[in-house]
Amino acid sequence: MHVGIIGLPASGKTTVFQALTSTDSPGARSGGHKGDTRIVSVPDVRLDTLTTMYHPRKRTPATIEFVDPFVAGQQGTRFVESLVSLMRDADALAHVVRAFEDPAVPHPSGRVDAVRDFRALNTELLLADLGVVEKRSERLGKDLKKMRNAELEGEYALLQRCQEALEAERPVRSLTLTEAEQKRLRGFGLLSSKAQLVVLNLDEAQIDPAEPAVAAFREQLHDPGLEVMPLYGKIESEIAQLPPEEAQSFLEDIGLPQSGLDRFIRTSYSLLGLCSFFTTGEDEVRAWTIPRGIAAPQAAGIIHSDLERGFIRAEVIHYDDLISSGSLAKGREAGKLRIEGKSYRVQDGDVLLIRFNV
Ligand SMILES: Nc1nc2c(ncn2[C@@H]2O[C@H](COP(=O)(O)OP(=O)(O)OP(=O)(O)O)[C@@H](O)[C@H]2O)c(=O)[nH]1
Ligand SMILES: [Mg+2]
CATH class of the missing domain: 3.40.50.300 (P-loop containing nucleotide triphosphate hydrolases)
Structure with a gap:
């Protein structure tokens, strides 16, 4: 992060x-x-405890x-x-x-006033974003007069929404955006x-x-x-x-x-809305940061894109269950180790082993 x-x-x-x-x-x-x-x-104390349990060659925090x-x-x-x-x-x-x-x-302004300063900088950021959005909309508007293109029309509509928000002095983060829309906006680097x-x-x-x-x-x-x-x-x-x-x-x-x-x-x-999951082994015990509630293949993709592409399943045990069982083998015996598929939503504190094939 x-x-x-x-x-x-x-x-x-x-x-x-x-x-x-x-x-x-x-x-x-x-x-x-x-x-x-x-x-x-x-x-993260959980990472410390796992390190004591596995004695890995390497301990890697988030x-x-x-x-x-x-x-x-x-x-x-x-x-x-x-x-x-x-x-x-x-x-x-x-x-x-x-x-x-x-x-x-x-x-610099002669008197300490936290609210005034906070508003002042945010107003500057909104204006800077508005400049970026207006410039891009103008270009797109011209292009769209010459040709029809669903992709560009989508972008234009999205920029219009941003512009309306910014003109009303609301930051772009106040809009409810789909993941695709967020991705589309990312390239503009809008600070608001x-x-x-x-x-x-x-x-x-x-x-x-x-x-x-x-x-x-x-x-x-x-x-x-x-x-x-x-x-x-x-x-x-x-x-x-x-x-x-x-x-x-x-x-x-x-x-x-x-x-x-x-x-x-x-x-x-x-x-x-972030949380952590862990991977463990003799080589490395490691903590990873992910947005809460993402699916197992996406979480695997944070480790390596191959793991997302070739995702087959995840073997999952929650940190608390692993610790109370005393070891992975005992956790498995106790039925605490689960096999989860592509739709599994990773939870904070999950210890994951990703099975994949590329
Ligand atoms: N008394 C007090 N002084 C502080 C505090 N925080 C920062 N300062 C002082 O305020 C002055 C400015 O702090 P900086 O951290 O340099 O501020 P900055 O935002 O990085 O400044 P620029 O990079 O020049 O924009 C310095 O003299 C700091 O020692 C604080 O919590 N208490
Ligand atoms: Mg400074």
């Missing part, structure tokens, strides 16, 4: 990026013009790739253009909104079509388990679909530099039960 970090200038994007990625990044890859890219492992865009110092249209081009390929956006008060860090998770960047002094700042932010936006999580950028980016055990006790000391990354993963998996 690729997560792009967006936010107004000096909202704390880089700070949040550091808070989310420092713990176990296998190394920062500065992607030149693209921005700073880091890959983090998704912590990963998330975060991109912090290089936009420092850019303003206005230039800034938005850079964001749009850098975030085209992201699966989801983490929108960092400044909510911390710090006289040492003057706000991507799932967005708001990261409210707060100061350490605002740590409160009841999260009043988040509640106040939500209340002003009246958008029940909005996912908002608090992150205490400055202190959490410092904690993320510490060795794991030290970091954990530090977090507890300041009143945070989980790290920013753990909270981010929990919130984004639920926002994006």
Whole structure:
């Protein structure tokens, strides 16, 4: 999964990026013009337990790739253009909104106002998308006057729907789209079509388990679909530099039960409707991230396209059953190992063995 970090200038994007990625990044890859890219492992105790059970040569967690865009110092249209081009390929956006008060860090607009900033950037994104959609519709409209083509007519109608939404200041993600329509739109890289998770960047002094700042932010936006999580950028980016055990006790000391990354993963998996399945063996024990409810062949296709093409069946045991049985063999004896066909919907925590033939 690729997560792009967006936010107004000096909202704390880089700070949040550091808070989310420092713990176990296998190394920062500065992607030149693209921005700073880091890959983090998704912590999962189930993967740890399976590793203890199988003693594989390799343990491979699911990963998330975060991109912090290089936009420092850019303003206005230039800034938005850079964001749009850098975030085209992201699966989801983490929108960092400044909510911390710090006289040492003057706000570019003179005053901290999280709701204003959130709306301002989203309006810019809607306008940028509208520009893309209008340009493409215009071209298509001309082409369609010259010839009839069902494919292009479908695209034109879809773009009209996007345009109507955008003109009414609604993001493209608010439309109900079929899988084919989503696929068709993907090439346009519309930022308002991507799932967005708001990261409210707060100061350490605002740590409160009841999260009043988040509640106040939500209340002003009246958008029940909005996912908002608090992150205490400055202190959490410092904690993320510490060795794991030290970091954990530090977090507890300041009143945070989980790290920013753990909270981010929990919130984004639920926002994006994601879940995990596992593959096990002597060579490798591995966690995979998939959209909840996809069919077994598609899940197999995430491992390798051959597995989807040549899918015959899946042998499935749920993680809980595997652990309570003690081993795969015992699970099989107990009738917990099932044979499932092409229509099986993979569940969170399934341990899968794919049988295929190509
Ligand atoms: N007190 C406090 N300061 C913060 C916090 N988060 C970020 N800052 C400060 O705010 C300033 C801007 O933070 P950055 O992370 O560089 O913001 P950015 O969005 O990456 O900025 P650009 O890339 O220039 O657009 C820096 O001086 C940070 O130290 C926070 O949670 N609390
Ligand atoms: Mg930055």
